[in-house]
Amino acid sequence: MPRRFAEISFTPSVKATQSHYGSREANLGFEQADDPKNILSERERQFIVARDGFYQATVGENGWPYVQFRGGAPGFLKVLDEQTLGYADFRGNLQYLSIGNLKTNPHISLILMDYANRRRLKIWAQASVIDVQDDPELIARLASPGYQADVERAIILKVEAYDWNCPRHITPRYTETEINERILSPLMARLAALEQENQMLKTASLSPVRQE
Ligand SMILES: Cc1cc2nc3c(=O)[nH]c(=O)nc-3n(C[C@H](O)[C@H](O)[C@H](O)COP(=O)(O)O)c2cc1C
DSSP, X not given: OOOHHHHHHOOHHHHHHHHHTTOHHHHHHHHXXXXXXXXXXXXXXXXXXXOSEXXXXXXXXXXXXXXXXXXXXXXXXXXXXXXXXXXXXXXXXXXXXXXXXXXXXXXEEEEEEETTTTEEEEEEEEEEEEEGGGOHHHHHHHOOTTOOOOEEEEEEEEEEEEEEOOOTTOOOOOOHHHHIIIIIHHHHHHHHHHHHHHHHHHHHHHSOOOOO
């Protein structure tokens, strides 16, 4: 059984190119894998709900790909079941490029980055667009309480395939929260301990020398 991502993306032209550059044999492994990797396991689900953004590609009816960033509160991309994701789409610059593209072609690709840990996950899916007035309950389920944004619609993604990339060439980057957790908190704790020690040493050095 082939990896689902290879079934989707190893087009005749891609296979011919693999042959041209001598990697066709190596890539056959993806087409003979035991696990098609189209059902999200616990590992992918945990990774997805920890993200605060992702890059999303759609295709216009003229064949041009279009990539846009979607961001929100951590966990705004929700796992509805092991093959379904959903997110609340916010009001933006009113160009509606992604939504317009999805009207003629539901194919969508996401790339989810974890810069701090140098991990990334690619997802292929079929998207459907549901306007707020058509399913307010779904919108309520997808919204992030307290996050400042006007929700215009829900995007539901039926996952067809996923694939993890290797960490090469991902430069580690840290969010403000990650900097606080990983760097500033331990530094502040160390600083506080040193201040306390310094104070004790000062107090001891200022105490009168005991006369025997
Ligand atoms: C007032 C406003 C202006 C924006 N201007 C831009 C812009 O010039 N370029 C851009 O890439 N995103 C801009 N954005 C963000 C996009 O509107 C947002 O990412 C939206 O989801 C884009 O969706 P689309 O590209 O799929 O149509 C703007 C958002 C707002 C609220």
